[in-house]
Amino acid sequence: MSVLLFFVLSDLLLALASGWFAYLMRFGDLNLPDSYLMLIIIFSLLVVVSFGVFCPNIYWNRYPWIERIKKLAMAFLVAFSGLLLILVAFKISYEYSRIWLSVWMLTHATLIVLFYSMVSVAVKRYWAREENARSVLIIGKGAGFKKTIDRFLKPNSEGYIIKDTIYFEMPEDALSQLQSRINEGQQFDAYWIFLPLSCSDAVKDIVHILRHETGDIQYMPGLRDLPLINHQVNIIGDIYSFDITRSPLDGFNSILKRAEDILIASLILILISPLCLLIALAVKWSSPGPILFKQYRYGKGKEKIKVYKFRSMKVHQEEAGSVTQAIKDDPRITRVGAYLRCTSLDELPQFINVLQGRMSIVGPRPHAIAHNEHYKELVDSYMKRHKIKPGITGLAQVNGYRGETDTLEKMQKRVEFDIKYLEQWSLWLDVKIVFKTIFKGFVSDKAY
Structure with missing residues (x-):
């Protein structure tokens, strides 16, 4: 993530600096008018998106030099075309100096070639260790x-x-x-x-x-x-x-996914904080024990992560190495817990997991480690779910596969949707899953 952030900031700064430098060369002044500054910012954002899509920065050294030049040229042309489209669409091209625009684009093109050449040398030396x-x-x-x-x-x-x-x-x-x-x-x-x-x-x-x-x-x-x-x-x-x-969230996609997680999780936590306080009081009143239930589960790459939930059961002791799934009319579940589970309100603390970087808003649901060890031998590609971070909601959940998986067939269908999500991931798919979760994914008679 830090490497990708470096490239994003570098692309942004090169676009800003080249625009500023061109204005200095053309007018001999560093005090840019608001109209010029706005155009530079717009182009800089176009550059970040374009270079993120066309230049696989984290794998840059793998490509022959001619392929690198092609990718740089494509990224630059797409960003430049976007800038021209904005100038023409809003009929504002007459407000800007043609000489300034020419010097700006030439300076930017030169800087990106020099920068990515130095990056190629630095990356090769890094990997050589x-x-x-x-x-x-x-x-x-x-x-x-x-x-x-x-x-x-x-x-x-x-x-x-x-x-x-x-x-x-x-x-x-x-x-x-x-x-x-x-x-x-x-x-x-x-x-x-x-x-x-x-x-x-x-x-x-x-x-x-x-x-x-x-x-x-x-x-x-x-x-x-x-x-x-x-x-x-x-x-x-x-x-x-x-x-x-291979994970669909390599390269620039991981930045988009992380930005999505931070933005949505932050907004939701702000909105639900009063509700979380009320739930915490209700859980504490319902039965003796902690407010939060913490359990280790597998995250990305089979890394053990601690997942938070509001406690919905009475405090009890499981046998070592086993986890008993909740069933209908389970005597361990408290009255408050039953409501929390059927509405998925018990999972609200997992937005904290998202901000911690352990989970995502959308992804395969994390199962108990004991369940993973049981089903990985029974369901094809089961462990491939862990190519990405687990999610609070997912494609399987909005298609009706949430709650108890009391049969092998149910688990197989859940995993099929998880693998389908890996194959078809996009930001738009995440948006659709979030909206489906809001309107039909929270309440379920299959969650006990």
Whole structure:
């Protein structure tokens, strides 16, 4: 997040500084009129959005230099076109000096080329340090497999370093070795599958073994000689890879998602603070015990996070390693708690989790750790829910899958919607889910 924020601020400052500098060169004065200052601010915001979309800053060093120039040119042209559209649409182009606009655009274009060139050098040096590199387990065979090991066995400018290898000579032996690594608790930032397309069945077996891992799974079948038409692949160095599992919230999208979470959570907490105070008093009155119920659950990347709720049950002791789901007419639930659960008011403290960065407004609902351990072997792609932060509401909840999951089929449907959310994520989808939650997602007869 801090790296992405650096790029956003840098893009913003370069646009502002170039506009100011051009005005100084044209008029010899730093006191900008309000009209000029407003136009500079508008263009700067256009630059932030355009460069965030077209320039994958966090992976900038992965692309050949010609691709970087193309991306910079596209981002600049989109922002510049937006500026011209505003000038023409509002018929205000006559208010500004043509010379100033020309010097401004030329200065900005020069600055961004210089800045991103320096960034490329700095990023390569950063990734070349072993402590900054992402660990890789590579599985495969053949000349390309050996060449890749030679290239990434030592620290390099791509930011990956191979920490372990499994040679795929005998399929059963290789799969057994991989399963042993997983059983031993070894975790890697990425898993590279370097097998030809003819080994598709083996690739499927490998992906199945890695189904509970949150590291990126990347398939590298060696496609350089194949005619790829209108096909999206990732590039690491000069190696093509299929990203089998990757979070939709990498790069600039993570900034948009975090800004959305902070804005909505802050507004809601301000609005609901009187209600939260009343609920806290009611919970305290309903039965002895704390106001908040705190439970560890899995967050992004299977990291254990502490999730808050208003306590809705009487204080009781669960058996070690087990969590009993609430059922209809559960005697543990207090009268106040029953109302809180059916209206989802017990989940209001989770907006604090959102501000802490542990959760999002929208995302897969966090399940108890014991439930995760139970269902991960029964539901395909179950643990892929943890590629992103858990949410207060989600696509599954607004489609009727909230509350008790007393059958395997219900959990399967919930996970299907969670995976669908990962595949189709957008800010607009988040907005739709929030509005659906407001109008139909809070009250449910399935929540006990």
